[in-house]
Amino acid sequence: MEILSSHSAPCYPIVNSRKSVSDRRKPKFDHGYVRSELWPLNNHNHNHNHNSSGFYLNGHNRTFKSTPIRALKADEGVIDAKEVLEDMTKRRGSIPKVLIPGLPDDSRGEISAPISSGSWEWKPKFNIHYERSGSKKNGAPQVLFLPGFGVGSFHYEKQLKDLGQDYGVWAIDFLGQGMSLAREDPTRQQQQDGDQGDDPFWGFGDETEPWADNLVYSIDLWQEQVAYFIQEVIKEPIYIVGNSLGGYVALYFAACNPHLVKGVTLLNATPFWGFFPNPTRNPRLSEMFPSAGTFPLPLRVRKIIEFVWEKIRDPRSIREILKQVYADHSTNIDKVFSRILEITEHPAALASFASIMLAPQGKLSFGEALSRCKAQDVPICLMYGKEDPWVRPVWGLQVKKKLPEAPYYQISPAGHCPHDEVPEVVNYLLRGWIKNLESQGFVALPLVDDESGRFDVAKDLEYVRDGKKRSVRVQFYGSETSIWSRLTSYFNTQFQDVKIKFM
Template sequence: MEILSCHSGLCCYDVNFFSRETSDRSLSSTYPRHYSILQQKSLCCIVFKPSHLRSSPLDHFRSNKFCTIGGFKGLRNSGSSLVGGTYNSYILDREEGARSITDTGKVPKILIPGLPDESKGEYAAPISSCFWEWKPKLNVHYEKSGSENVNSPPILFLPGFGVGSFHYEKQLKDLGREFRAWALDFLGQGMSMPSEDPTLQSGVIDKSKSAGEDLVWGFGDEAQPWAKELVYSMDLWRDQVHSFIEEVIKEPVYIVGNSLGGYVALYIAASNPHLVKGVTLLNATPFWGFLPNPIKSPRLSRMFPMPGTFPIPAPVRKMTELVWQKISDPDSITEVLKQVYADHSTNVDGVFFRILETTKHPAAAAVFTSIMFAPQSQLSFDEALSGCRANNIPICLVYGKDDPWVKPIWGAQVKRRLPEAPYYEISPAGHCPHDEVPEVVNFLLRGWITSLESKGSVALPLLDSPESAALDFFKELEFVREGLRKPVNVQFYGSNFSFWKRFGSYLNLPFQGNDRPKIWKQEEI
């Protein structure tokens, strides 16, 4: 048996062996969770190490001696078996016995880890809920896990619009077993809502309100001193994240952002590259805000009297009240969740009730109005991309293919701007792949961060070698959820990515050899 390659990570390594022997079918009865496959006389396996072992898998590998277990040629390290027992192995096909891919034309399935099942005694990282006073009257809620992993890389998760840190519960419980992880609520969302009315009510309190009923906050006649410059905008969230990294995390981080959080992640990385080790975009929205920015376009911005500040003018209040009543209605929230989740079997009850709870806050309508009338950010999405590229910020793209809002073509455009950025497209998955297929997203995040921390000596997730990052490929993944196997398709686009070819695949256009859409002649139509 000859070793062809070995790729190591924080929690796993991928060892490829060359063997002229087919695997023993008796292994499936001895080790029922292991499957074997002969791929052009190559046995590929991924062995996951439990979180309490901090040494590098390559350190284990260097001291391994080959041994035979039940007819299977495996590895043993100082009496500790790497196949079975302490370790969980996942072979690159779930069918028993050896089979040549070239004979069947079948794409092998890759079995990846599921989420930790606490009902079965599997360890999940505990989550702590915390508050941080950023400025007077502006308290920021965040959640964290993995604080004991002092030597591991830190990760900061930024949520999309309308949700909060709770949307990353599956990442904190899983990735918190190996990394230090934080998830943040943007100001004006989740549990980072104002603790008191940002405006002053003139005159006598409205006695028409029933006893004990709270007044609606934010629609008074005058802004409180602490809220005179308050605008719930992209620039506010950039400053919030900047201060959070400096004051709470206190070291450079990997940032993972979904939707709005993806834009903020790029913005903070471009503005403060010394604070960011890398950015992962999860269906990042490429635009935000409608009104001109007062710093970039001061004259134009003065034409709009309501730049998202308090107090909110009465005409604006009347206009937004109807919109707010519609979008905060439980039926509307349910309909939105149906749109953004491609797999309707996903349980979104927790997400629904947390969103609904936020809409009941007395300041919710006023905060929503401020967000809708807030100016655009100082950096556009494209400018933030350029800033990240100029500062060599590593970027990874993980997009749900079935997103009805940020369609995959937006991810393809980012890939065109950043050809070296790995681009994984997952299906079925919608606008929030981290919540819909967290098993896949967590697997990719682990592998990507491992590759960066190894300075490229470890291949990117699902790649056979670092050199294969230039190529496109398709993989079929499986994971176990609630006792059932769930299949997921992942398309990887390498550095030889062609935007025109990808664009044509969305439109089902034929292509010529130069990778640009074919222009049909009149007689061909």
């Protein structure tokens, strides 16, 4: 395997058009969204009566009125989800219920997609660990999942087993995390008086090994890692999904490599990362900080980091953190807990944690990456657990404000890791979103069926897990633009074109 250089992959300049992926997916309408609205309308026998306040769909003895997302027009740019939901409930009665599939249960004879593990050498002394399921046969879309901080590909087992039945599914461990930790100590001790050293932790020696020169576990390194993994292992454009830190990396990667991306899904994506200034963006300010996460790490830093590390790696602390981020405490977190605990016992774990904490911020902020993706016309879907104590829904709604056409799904009850807590719901929404893009908008977005004239839809999604029926409420926010104004504009344009031809 070719060993790649350690410098960051360059971000590509912003252009106004995308290549084959965009040409195939988006002929006329924003992200295929108008077509997703047209599809259900064309499959229902409704009469449409337009008036100044919206439009009505009359049929099957029901009447639906279009409601814009009023709060999107507010100065703060934040949707008052509670107010919209209460208003909608008063006008329309009970929340509709939708039965969705549960996860495949091997114990009940249901076949799930088999998962295989892989290892890919990207840099010397580093093997990138990844999990995969499904295949590339019959042109199946490829989906890559990026984990949050402190976990790894194992956090997406429920997606690998389920979505692998339809797609090629991949999950990767970031360098310095999960099972992608260094195989050797990145530093060495100067031997004195026959002392061979018995330090259980790597990374705090006197000199840096040549292969670890300028190594920093930063967000720039991770987006570069993802880019090369897709180019050399997956070898085709992908749908990329990221939770928490993984969401930031997914957005950052898409901003720098739009030609490798078919769509981005953010699962409670953290909108910031790193405490210290980036030397490229703020060279003078960055010089004020003695360490930038490179090896060997200063001993004075080690004393502080080691104290924090011992507190964090305590099994009681890990349990408490997991209890915070999962809204439903009945969720079985034993496997996640044991895997996190296992990672903390690796001799490279402490130095990796220290490097991550001292690493500079990315060359692109979350907002800048978002703007680049918008300019590059990268489709983005937002899925946020409402009860997340860390990345609250307001952050997702701020993204929604900047990308009015992006579908936004707020899931409740669900916390910081909805893919693990309510995987049935996340998998259902992901399947629907991918089908919408793959069909160029002719398959409706999830939850947008006979209510396609509305853009503030709420539904209770019901599924069966362990023989018991469960229910999760999903609030969907689509575009604030009226479908009829879009359709009128489109057909007026087509009519003008025809008129010009006959003049």
